[in-house]
Structure formats: structure tokens, C-alpha cells
Amino acid sequence: MQRILIANRGEIALRIIRTCRAMGIETIAVFSDADKDLPYVKEADTAFRIGEPPVQKSYLNSSMLIEIAKREKADAIHPGYGFLSENAGFAREVIENGLIFIGPSPKTIEAMGDKIIARKTMEKAGVPVVPGSGGGVSSLEEAVLLAGEIGYPVMLKASGGGGGIGMVRCENEQALNSQYQSTKARAKAYFGSEDVFIEKYIADARHIEVQIFGDSEGNAVHLFERDCSIQRRHQKVVEEAPSPSLSAEARENLYRTALSAAKAVDYVNAGTVEFIVDSEENFYFLEMNTRLQVEHPVTEVITGLDLVEWQILVAQGDKLPLTQEEITRKGAAVEFRLYAEDPVSFFPSPGTLSEFRWEADDVVRIDTGYREGNAVTPFYDPMIAKIIVSGDDRNEAIASARQFFQGLKIEGLKSNAPVFRELLHEEAFLSGKYSTSYLNSVKKAAK
């Protein structure tokens, strides 16, 4: 591969550029009008405007992206995460135009993108799934009947959903009655399909995922787990590895199960198998993300590997660089997602970073798409930066996180930095005994 078009923006575009540069690969960036001043545009070897700020007119404009890739003689397209990264139609279009799509096959993306098909596929492969409707529910009556059997609370989810969007928790039949139509309508509006399904709501759950990698020769390995239980609105805020709560036995079980999941779909390239783990360490398949995850640096830090490099190697047909036995981990890493949002209401807070600086030593990795003076616009996701701290153990990592957030200066918009400053001194976080409802319960207690 000599030239790669990056169909993304911000920090992940910069991240991909970094690896390409190390591998001697040229990069082509694309940008909307809102992003023309961002660092990734300047860092890429070449950059092209793709349209107005709204995503439909820019980063989701697949034909324009492919046109630029072909015109500029790119060999491959890296979709990053979000946007078109899990769009099977786009992957197919890329391949049909004689380009390499850096990711799994369109067939895999399609199967795992439909949560109902994904569930069925995993069940067949012997991977435990959350008790639920199995298939989609076709009427409110059916939903009520099933929820009664499973037991409340239940989660009502859009089949095409993901990233915390399109799901709602129903405490009782009344809630299900009132949420059913609106969830279907939202599913239709956001994901183009009004299919919904029901799952048991697992209380005090932890969200733990396993990084997997497969190649076209049928090899598959895992790169350990990431604990992503600190969330708000079903979206991740802090991720860490290793999980501070998992027993050695459960850990091995998770890895084994994740590999079964990978093999069930002949997985090629980087993927993540997400599990929900209850307080008894029972675990269930949640979904499979067929792309590089936002939180991949956590895995890179503990393994010393470059996952983007692996993605490129595997996409060009190479074998996985290492066998399972050769992959080792060392120490602990924690990632904090710095968002442009109100620290109390979690509402978005776009604005210009009038001040954005920090003091950091070499155990802190900062992946950001912005520099001081850049605007964080309302058109895209609110993530400003990922701060990844590490150490020989979790306590060391936490100590450098405290130091980092103390020295962080961020002005011009509201950020969730105060949440981290608090979190880093709270017993539940320090002991590692937190669940996905943690941030919300802290918030409630503060009111």
C-alpha cells in the first residue's frame, strides 16, 4: 500500500496519519468547511474539501469519498470509527471500485450491524446472549408478553442501533407501553429500520470488551480486555485495561468466548466483542464492533502494539504479525475521554478552545484532533481529546492522571474535566468497584 485516503476527521485521522507516516504510506485527508483549520488537514500529505459541515453533506458522502480516492490514486480507504466505518454498503462500494477497505468484509459488517442477526449468530456459536426476544418484536402486545416472561426492567433496543443511541430502559409495562412507538419511530429516523427487540436489563452491570484481530488466512487472536463501565447516556467516558474487577478465571473465559465469536463470522481485521458482565461474573454478548474502537490506545499501551499498523497489514493480505503466545501485556492503562460538555447536565458545549494546554510526562499519551485556538463545532461528536495514562499498575496510572488533570488548562467551552478531577478521588473508582450506572448515581447524589 502506498497511499491511503482517510474517510474521517479529528483525532482518529491524525492517529492514522501517524502510523502511515511510520510505514512510509502517503495520506489523503478530507475535510468539511467546519474542519478546514484542524491539525489533521495540515498533517496529511494532501487534503481535499468534501463539503458543508453537516455529516450528510461531507463525511457521509460516500460517492464523493470514493471519487477522490480514485482520482488521487489511493490504494485503500481507512474509515476510522463512526461515520461510514460500519456501513456495509460503503465497504462494498469501496471494494467494487477496486480499492481496499481497511476493515472486515461487508458481509461481516452487515451481519454484526444488525443486532438481531448478530444475536442469533452468536447464540448459534455458543456465545451467551442476554435473555431477550431473540428476534425482533412485531407488535406492542408481543413486546409486553415477552417482557412479562423475561421480567422487568427490560431494554427496548433498535435493531440497527449502536453507540448508546436507540435504546431505552423500561421499568414496567406502563413504561414499555409509552416507549414502544417512539422507540420505533426513532429507530426508523436514525437507522432506517424500525425493527426493535427486547432484552433483560442487567442491573449493576459492567461493560467489558475484548479486542480481537483476524487475518484472511483464518487466524484470530485476542488482545485482552478493556473495561468500559464508566459511562453516561450509555456512552463510554473512561476505559481501562486490565479490568480492575475481573477474576482470572472469568478473564480467560471472556477471551475464549470472544475468539469463538470472531471465528463464528470468519472475522478479518480489528474488531471488538462487547460483553455485559453482572455482579456474579456471568457474561453476555452485547454487540460486535467491526472497526477500530475509540479506546484502542488502551490496548496499544498495555501491549506495546500499533493496531492501525496491524489493520493496514491485514488489509493488504498479510498474516497477523504475532501469534497469541507472542502477545503479552504489561502494566495498566486508563483512558479518559475529554468531552465538550457541561460536567453536570452532560449537555454539549461547543465553543472555541481559547486555552488548551497541559504538562505531561511520557507516561501520558494524548490523542486529540484539536489545538488551542480551534473551534469544537456542534456538527460532530463532542470528544476533544483522549488522555491515556499508564503505569506498572493501576495506582500508578491513576496518580499520573491526577497530575495531568491538575495541570490541564482548558477554556472557552465547558468540559467534563471537573468530573475526572472528582472521579480520581472517589472510593468507588479507586477500588475499581463501579458499574455502568456509576456516573449517573454520582450525579444524583450531588443534586
Added chain:
Amino acid sequence: MKTITAAMAGTVLNIMVSTGDEVAEGQEVMMIESMKMEIPVEGAMSGKVGEVKVNIGDFVNEGDVLIVIE
């Protein structure tokens, strides 16, 4: 004359009221999308909608007047 303004920049996703409607304090009158999130706009006071200043799909900045309440 009182107004309901945008708490943050974003795109108008939905408008739930029209001119002449009576709105109650706390009632959701509009939905704004910002940073991939839907933010409900609530009426800060009760009254009658005098004018809706924006259309669905409009981009609004923080502080822009969305609705005039009589």
C-alpha cells in the same frame, strides 16, 4: 414580550409548537441537535406563542431567539 433562546449552537430538529399555541412552563417546544445529541428546548415561562423564529433544519447559535412568547 419574552423569548425562548438557544442554550447552545446546533440544528433545529423538530418544532412542537406553532403561532397561537398556549405553552406551559417546562413544556418541550423544540428539539435541537448539537454534537450528535438531541437537546429538548423547554419553555422558560408559560404564555402564548407569538412567533416561531426558526424552521426545521436551521442552524442556530447560542443565544439566538427561537420563539417569542406573548
